[in-house]
Amino acid sequence: MPLTLHLGTEDLTRCRFAISPLCQTHEALRMLRRPARHGYHHTWLRRMRRTLAGLDLSPLWLFIPRAGGYTPDFLGPPPQEPCPSIEDELARMRATDPALARAEIARSLACTPGLAESPQGRAALDDPAATVRRLADLTELAWHALLAPDWPRHRAVLAADIADRSRRAAEGGLDALLTDLHPCIDWAGHTLTLRMYGDLAEAQQADGRGILLMPSVFVWPDVVSGFARPWQPTVIYPAVGMGRFHAAPAPRPPAALARLLGRQRAALLTDLTLPAATTELAERHGLAPSTVSAHLTSLRQAGLLDARREGHYVRYERTALGDALVTGG
Structure with a gap:
């Protein structure tokens, strides 16, 4: 069964958008880890080749499985504000509860057979607080190296997508907003169905807080959802006009x-x-x-x-x- 989000009355009135520098950094790292996703970003990758050669992100790659699987949500949690700063988001990441971090680390390591028993996996599980600090430092390094130089143009693409969808919602309601987020997302009968996912028992379900919608340049051709509890139900989808990011x-x-x-x-x-x-x-x-x-x-x-x-x-x-x-x- 696909992942389904049944939206109640309170959810329908609380759907919102956000632009998150941390989540966009997370999606850029996922794209770099999975070569099949590179097609739309050859121009960006050519510009980043020398920068990437000088970065050692191996501790991050441990938690971004190359063949797919779960990446800890605390690396890019859904933001609480519409447009948070990267500094505030990194501070929130560094304040992750160690018990929550350990559970997410264990779930991620389990996606790769034998990784949890490796020296790196055992070290990450033995001291989750230190693991969070190390991953936050590397994420901050990746942000400054990969996204910060292009962030004004990057943000402009995301803002334009949100403005366009907000206008359509104002004219046609939620149906106009939710029917074309992604070819693998269906909207009918107050239910958002994500056909690319299985029914994830640990995924957060709509609970009156609404759905957070976040456009992304780097998530293409996928869509990301299924954030585990306690995060707000979130859908990260490809931004309309993302090709203009490379103009x-x-x-x-x-x-x-x-x-x-x-x-x-x-x-x-x-x-x-x-x-x-x-x-x-x-x-x-x-x-x-x-x-x-x-x-x-x-x-x-x-x-x-x-x-x-x-x-x-x-x-x-x-x-x-x-x-x-x-x-x-």
């Missing part, structure tokens, strides 16, 4: 548009295929944030951009008029 960071604007708006404003407008904040744009274009802010204000006043606050950031995105101007539509 050039600052595309050249059309010559005619540059003559019309000026080179810098045209370049900023062209770059905003995905929503972005002032600091991200300033870094990509080599401009002072104050200069970028002035240009964005002018483009917004002209009706070419919209602005939307997300936590501590204000993100700018093109309006339909801005899209038409860039594409010539």
Whole structure:
């Protein structure tokens, strides 16, 4: 039987989205561990080849089975906030209860015959608190090496997916939101069915806290769920538009548009295929944030951009008029 999540009335009113740097780091590591998942990410892997050669992540690989199986949930637990910082998430990971960590470590090691009896496996089980600290330190290293340099663009892809799905939910309700998360996910009769999973007895079931939905660049072609108790029921699915994560960071604007708006404003407008904040744009274009802010204000006043606050950031995105101007539509 597939994994099914039966959503009650309280669950239906508490479905939410989140963007988690820690979970995205976890998914990137899972993708690196399983070569069959590399197809969509050759460009990223080529850029990361030299970085990966200088990293020793072997203690992490112990808990990410190459052929599939269970990875401890405390490596990337569902976040409690919509957009937590990596620092807060790593602090939460380091505070994992040793008893919970040991249970998850044992379950993960059991996926590989003989691993729990190996010297590395016995050491991990004998001192789960030290294992958590070591894995948290390595996860922090992986974050800074693999994701942090690209995080503004990465986050923009995830935010765009959430914005698109939120608009569809506002127009068509939960049916519009949940029917196309992934080809292997079905939604009918208040039940979310994940056909790629067996019925996991230890998986957390819907219990009134709602379902947490998290888009991911690196989870493709899979979908991840089945988090064990006490974590909130969570579905990590491939983000719409994830291919744009590998697009050039600052595309050249059309010559005619540059003559019309000026080179810098045209370049900023062209770059905003995905929503972005002032600091991200300033870094990509080599401009002072104050200069970028002035240009964005002018483009917004002209009706070419919209602005939307997300936590501590204000993100700018093109309006339909801005899209038409860039594409010539």
